[in-house]
Amino acid sequence: MKSNIFARVLLLCLFVSQAVKSEDEFFVKDIKINGLKRISQGAVFNYLPINVGERFSLENAGPAIKALFKTGFFKDVALERDGSTLVINVIERPSIAKILIEGNKDLSKEDLTKALDKIGLSEGKVFDRQVLDKVQLELNRQYLSHGKYGLKIKTEVADLTRNRVGINIKISEGRVTKIKQINIVGNTVFDDKLLLRNFELSTSNLLSFYTKNDQYSKQKLSADLETLRSYYLDRGYINFSIDSTQVAITPDKKDIYVTINVKEGAVFNVEKVKLTGNLVVKPDEMIKLVGIGPEEVFSRKAATETQKALQDRLGDEGYAFANVNMIPEINDVKKTVDMTFFVDPGKRVYVRKINMKGNTKTRDEVLRREMRQMESSWASGSKIERSKTRLERLGYFESVNVETPPVPGTADQIDVNYTVTEKASGNLSAGVGFSQTQGIVLNANVSQDNVFGSGKRVNVAFNNSNYATNYQFGFFNPYFTPDGISLGYNLGYSKRNAGQVNIANYSTDVFNGGVDLGIPLNEFDQLRFGFDVKHTTLKLPNSSSYDCFGSIQCGNRVSSEALGYIEPTSDDYIDHVTLSNTSREISDFVGEEGNKFLTFSPSIGWTHDTLNRAIFPTKGGQQRFSALATIPGSDLQFYKVSYKHQLYLPLARDLTLRLQAEIAHGDGYGNTSGLPFFENYFGGGTGSVRGFRNNTLGPRGHITTDTLRQENPNSPLLNSYTFNSSQTGRPLGGSNKLIASAELFFPVPFFAETKSVRLGTFLDAGRIQNGFGLNNMKYSAGVTGEWLSPFGALSVSFAYPINADKDRGDQTQPFQFNFGQNF
Template sequence: MKLHILTRFLLICLLLLSQSVKSEEEFIVSDIQVRGLQRISEGTVFNYLPVNVGERFSLGNVGPAIKALFKTGFFKDVSLEREGSSLIVNVVERPSIAKILFEGNKDLSKEDLTKALDKIGLSEGKIFDRSVLDKVELELKRQYLSHGKYSLKIKTEVANLTRNRVGIRINISEGRVTKIKEINIVGNKSFDDAALLKKLELNTTNLLSFYTKDDQYSKQKLSADLETLRSYYLDRGYINFNIESTQVAITPDKKDIYVTINVKEGAIYRLDKVKLTGNLIVKPDELIKLMTVGPGEIFSRKNATETSKAIQDRLGDEGYAFANVNMVPEIHEGNKTVDMAFFVDPGKRAYVHRINYSGNTKTRDEVLRREMRQMESSWASSSKIERSKTRLERLGYFESVNVETPPVPGTADQIDVNYSVVEKSSGNLSAGIGYSQVQGIVINANISQDNVFGSGKRVNLAFNNSTFLTSYQFGFYNPYFTTDGVSLGYNLGYTDRNAGAINLANYSTTIANAGLDFGIPLNEFDQLRFGMDLRHTKLKTGTNSSQEIDDFINGNDGKGNTRSTSKANGDSFLTFAPSVGWTHDTLNRAIFPNKGGQQRLGAQITLPGVSDLDYYKISYKHQEYFPLSSDFTFRLLADIGYGDGYGDTDKLPFFENYYGGGTGSVRGFRNNTLGPRDTPISRKLRQPLPFGGSTKIVGSAELFFPVPFLQESKSVRLGAFFDAGRIQNGFGTDNMKYSAGLSGEWLSPFGALSVSAAVPLNAKPFNATTGVGDQKQLFQFNFGQNF
């Protein structure tokens, strides 16, 4: 009986093989024909078929040939036949996917779902493999689970279409979001639940959950929260802290989730001994200054890690790019103390082999190379490499700058420094329209190139027109006029300003100017600037002008009588004004910096004897940025200015006065309204108008943070601020004005937009007749102009 069954099995196998190849005899293949193709070319089949014309073919070649064609995934059936000395390949192609339709999806877009299915090999135009459908539900569930949808239902339908194609319809029932009902921490004794839960990203439903989605459970968020919890305890001395277990339970109706975290706190450990061991290289006294941990302190993993990083960076400055500083704790359970040793392994000192650049398709290599503080063939310095990266970012030519320091293959003491940049448009040919609460409608045209022919030089030709200002300007700037970094700039301009159009006293000025400017670097962060400005000013008075303007022009005492101590200045002035300035700049970025500071001190004086007016102006501006975290930055700003006349000019000319209030000053107060007001020649015709003063004091404290749903954007930010300032004639801090509010800044494709909503804190009621008091403006914005 068994022999009979075996005989039948062998006969069936022989029959199957004979159907694949009609003749079992070995033969020389004179021709290969492929039958059944619709979309796939014969060349594709020949490429995968392990048989060529002129080769011997036998029964033993059948299996590998069929297997090779099936492995391509293009066919659902393959068979081989022999016709004389020709090999016939019969195939049945798998259908292609003509269309994938999604129905019922609301929480996830079609684009998101399409990307998810493409990862598992299901997309329009690809060959359809029915086995992939089994993965569809798993992948889509994974996508929806990250959005808190646990009651998801998916149904797929496949329809046959013409020309061996299929259409796939995916019906999705998303269900409601499953929300976290409760988070319990069990085992905590030293810290209450409220303090610990505040540290977690996951949360129960609250007023902002519709926006932050923090009440939607995900495994990734929970893992991050557990690490946050662990770090919280380890930074406070609980060196044996442990998370015993976590339980995530979902209600039968899949509407609520309960999370339970079981912890074991342990005892608080203090540091007993702290020492440096290993090959220190650098003087121990220098390294000890970098340590943020010491005997008697509560153990903190954060402080220990920062110490290790600081020592490693210091060694990196000496060329030890591969240095390791390992923390080696020795725990004493008896007295609850820890001995901490920092073991220094500097490795080999590394040289920089090559500094390479990529991505700079427009900017010349020399423009990047002259910003380098790390040199080739010298010791590698981590601080110099990072400083070089910062200098490239500050050029303003690139959207992003990244640096890598791979070791040179085949060496143990050399690295390459590779800077990769993403260029942005450094040229601008634009015409636009904007609106400002100060200037009204602003029409502008601008032709500028910050990086002419990739050379790093800047050329600018601009035209601006508004109810306040008509301006034509031409400028040129070469940041490397000499190889030592001495800069040269010059400008020509014509400006017509109507002060009365922006809530100032009734006068206008027409100014033609030419200027020259040199910058001399003193060190990495400091620069001296020397300039000369030639200016011709034509003054025009408006209807019912100010008594102060009339006195300045005619030299009167306010009653029509000529003062003995003053002269008639007239209404046309030619001035030659040299200037000197000092800049200390450690900002990490030119736009939206978050670290470093900038100080600017400048002085300008008109030359006596050759200038029609004798006056000087001194200014100082200091801003400092403090990174509080990756998202929050705190800024302090001080802006001070003072001017006065000398010689035959008894005071600062009124058209050089300082103004305050509004954007860029004390927000919440109407633009330019802080400070003294003029005296109308006739009070019957108008009220007193802002006239400015010779002294400006402005300060601001502001906390910047990203827009919640645009954390990665570098072109938009929000802020909460406190402003203070005054405009007066003379010194003093009396009559300071204060405000507080919220701000927003956006570098949009259509121009810069800044908005603020501020509340003046000590404004006095405004009397329009006398001009006494403060004019408030709670909401202020500026569009179409630079910040």
Template sequence: MKLNTFSRALLLFLLVSQAVKGDEEFVVEDIQVKGLQRISVGTVYNYLPVNVGERFSLDNVAPAIKALFKTGFFKDISLEREGSTLIVNVVERPSIAKIIFEGNKDLSKDDLTKALKKIGLAEGKVFDQQVLDKVEQELSRQYFSHGKYGLKIKTDVSNLTRNRVGIHIKISEGRVAKIKQINIVGNNVFDDKTLLRNLELNTSNLLSFYTKDDQYSKQKLSADLETLRSYYLDRGYVNFNIESTQVAITPDKKDIYVTINVKEGDVYTLDKVKLAGNLVVDPPELIKLVKVGPEEIFSRKNATETSKAISDRLGDDGYAFANVNMVPEINEAKKTVDMTFFVDPGKRVYVRRINMKGNSKTRDEVLRREMRQMESSWASSSKIERSKTRLERLGYFEEVTVETPPVAGAADQIDVNYSVVEKPSGNLSAGVGFSQVQGIVLNANIAQDNVFGSGKRVNLAFNNSSYLTSYQFGFLNPYFTVDGVSQGYNVGYTKRNAGQINIANYSTNVANAGINFGIPLNEFDSLRFDIDVKHTSLSATSYSSNQICDFIYGNNGTDICANNSNGNVAGGANTRKKVKATGDSFLTLAPSVGWTHDTLNRAIFPNKGQQQRFSALATVPGSDLEYYKLTYKHQLYFPLAKDFTFRLQGEAAYGNGYGKTTALPFFENFFGGGTGSIRGFKNNTVGPRDSNGYAFGGSSKIIGNAELFFPVPFLPETKSVRLGTFMDAGSISDGFKTNNLKYSVGVSGEWMSPFGALSVSAALPLNAKSTTTAADGTITGDQKEMFQFNFGQNF
């Protein structure tokens, strides 16, 4: 028979009465504690309600024993007296040396350990049988939330040396109970199919292995009931009510039946809509925010959005704690609702101080220059939130949070506290990547996006592959002026062998240097001005095409293409030419201007907002080559369900020559096909071909993309990895043409790994022409490539 703490204390009280006799009282000159193993003597002294020098009698026994039992450290306690010494005899409870789980599959050891820790059962803790008895209840709660109702748990306790125990928990999870049927009773206006497709819970289907929508949980049902209620209230059913819900499980605990009883009621329309209360903002301005009107069907959603819009508007004028309550007056006879939005702005508050916390490396001024909310000015909720977004977009922080606590003793003041978690802003890397186009890629990169905490950026990079050898140095000061004008420099050398990436046979050596300035126009728009000087050396090979020969001849005035065996010269028939091992070089000075509109919510894997970029580049008259290029790119992101994002993307580009240059230089052509373009077609192969049948690019480009991103099944990480399904379309041509658009569909995957960015896709071209290779090596048709990937490059 188990004794509770009180019973033990009473029994020990009777026993101690034999040791501390009758009403004999004595002064405690010493206290000795016997039986301790892990607990320190000081701990006992702290809890014992008697000290040396105090009087002790029978009346003090029960409180002393009760105080020590209350600690939970001991399973037996007794008190004795030897002369003037009080002796405390204790038997410690054993400590938990280890907890072993067996049979757990759905829940990890870490999940189970955390659950048991909440009830006080963990390695190193004092063992308590009463706590162990709660294990089944706690683990059942964890497994029930995962739909495991056939759970069986058995616990074994084994004694170990040094007053320790080991706990062995055997788990038989059983199978997941599936929702067999969901019944809605009482619905006449909307059928079951219409209502059920709005609920998260569902009967088993093809996607249930991923969505787990056929696994019942009380939390999911509560959310679904609110969804059902909102569905009716947003369609005018003011008196809609959920009468009851029943959840039944079969005896074998494998199937669940859910029944929801509803009362729909009648449809109500709005009669009068008005504003009341303290309208501190001009009423006409607030009326524009009202999303409901007379004779419209009542919608709780629209009414709630109206309340929020008015509250946000007041927040921009310093009324940070404004409340806007919607008060409906229902006329049962007319089936109408009079809606009043009662405005309580509260006190107008201003910001006393803006505090930064967590930026141990980054200077305060770097954060403060991103602030749109100023100190000693009226608080603005939109400016406070915008400041937070700007800090997130710096790229220096893993996390940014903001709090607006009121100032103690000042009803009209708040502080704005930004807390940041810094991440490494420097990068020193060297490694090997692989691209399906370029093959093995060697790279080394030294980058610091936040030099000495100043926010300035420095980059030194080297890349080498069969296609590309590149050395680049760049510097950017994002706040060259206090107004946010940026200034940057760049210098580099690049050698490209176009034949290695499915393009015509030629190579270029380019040395470049430039300076750029960025000018912010507002929160979301900016201009960029660049001036680049570039020296390009062009080399033809022994198998360069007629087009390359023609370009060199046309721009140099020298025929470097010798007759081939058939007597053809440059510009002749589409046959291979024997070209001398020579080339030409061109010096150009090219100013450019760009415009960017960016409302994306984050830099990596955004799910909301848009980005537009337009740039115009032209070499100045007198350059060895006179040409211009125009490009425009637009991205739109739409958040759908949780972790689901839809992206629309379009790109258009055009270039041409002017003055003494008759056309866009062929090595400045636009190309399409492959990752980042039209997937499913071999990289850079879409569009015009040269006389040898190799991709030659064109003076115009049109690319369109629609893609749905979603998380990887069974993988909780969503910030650095995702899957997608897409449709690509595009065209490369000389002059804009839409009659040769290429289409493809497929699936994709992206992972921002610690070693570099990985992009993979499996695509099916929808209208590819068959590829043929003539006896002379000339290629016609489209070159397809179903599986494509890049690793070690940004995407």
């Protein structure tokens, strides 16, 4: 094609030689361009190497024609002379009016259009037939990355009016070529199954439709070869090598066979480890960071981690550009390695300025008080990164980025620039949610987490459901003092009907007020002190009277949801029953303590928090311990202590394992025997042992006195008698709680980049009881999904109760969800 163009240029030059003869050299007084339709004259003059007022000769003709052809705008160019005027006759290339792509299924039209645009084929551009040759190559590249080796492409060009063309690209994708077998040849120590377990590429399996791991990719194979090399090097095989790799495709282009030829070599042990160079940090501190030692099997991973740990330690001392070089000395005869870590700290780097950008609403001081890196002090990599994490945990910003550019003209100073993207920190909402436990939930909330950009939080909320009605007001200042002591207080009223959430029948009206004081102990630990005043009013339901219909089965047996089955002592026919709608334990408590209580309860708490973010964390952990007790002067004397620990372990880029455990205990003291029943712990459902109905795990109350009325068939007189039932009623909760769970989180298929949605699989265990021990533990396993939707948080789980015993009253509920409430 290039030779044809060259020949064409020569012919044009010959033509020009006839039109413009050497003896006709002249000064160009004007330039006239003929044949332009879409291209402007100004665009042509920009490329033309001839200007008005210059001498024109045959020597100028060739370069001028080449320059115009090089633009790609024209398919023909000719030069003529008209007196002192240079005449340029051109024929424009057609423009692309429409590109039609047919037959594409595996790749979207948008992806293909972007790929074609990169090679210069898109609607509105000048059409060049040479570009069509590149289309085949580019589309082949796109489809080969998706395992389509049977691709066929046909292109058609149709001439349209006004010097335009339409291009039709017909694609026959063919079937996906899948990896049939991966063979590793030369391995004797580790078998293929073990080595291939770490590969990204694989033969087809149940998850291949999602992972696409059975589709060959050159990039993935390169990554797998490096994984294989690392596997051996981490186990002492220093001389391990990959000799060759063969990728073969069957003639029908349906299957691919991959063969990897390796040489394992021998295992090498570490004989000596040296730390040398300019040790600006105490050697004792540096040696502690060395993770590889004498007489151990050599591990490249351990050596690399040691190198990074040493560099990070130097970075914390201000040596931001420190280098630690690994120098292995291999003895092939003894099969040993001497490891030397050479330390070159470079110059100590100081921070000149810390700059904040993007905080148009939040005051600068709110960001700066989170800084752990100070100005005019040496730069610490860990402090700079920790400052970034603290800004992210504020919850005021969608994103936080940090840069450390060097100060121009200096070799030992940097600036630290934090750039934030603010999000709305205020919230005015009213909405409707639904919970299987609480039913329809109406809520209204006015909150501002960052009042006037000060970092203080104000909240006024109303919440109403079948279970509870809440009115709350709260204020929180995270920096009551410059040292980070926080202060908050709250006032509220709540009305709860326990019978609506699978608990024994009673209701409470509670007025409360409290104050909390938080004292930071260090970067990750905080002590919290609180004092709450609470006035509680208990309300018990009236007894219910039933004739022989509805939930009452009359005759010689009586049944109800509260009683279960009761066998009366008489064989006479029963036509009426009167039942107490509350538990004996509740009635006894009210009879002994009354139904109105004023309590004063100071509390103390400790939190250790290393989570990387507040919502959907992926690494770190959190421990919480809290204890409260009512003080003399309270109507009830009791105490409660609890401890909760959760740990997030990143297993891979998209996999996170969460381990969580919670234990709690409460009891009465002084004149109060036992923990008041309305302070009991409950288990089952979301946040506990999923698969069991909310709050149904643990002890149940007992039904109080029941009156049955019987009609004597031999007498018109109506007789009645009373008896005490030992049948169990609804859950009453317990004074001891033990909950544990293991949960593996992973992204939603096809939405891996979405950070507001995640899936998980879990194993839950727990029990609620009044004594200590591990008896009566309940277990469940299942899958879960969580979505932080614009309309509220949605949590869904499907669980299988492993050891449910319905004969003993266990109530199961495999599918559970909450909508419109926080997790």
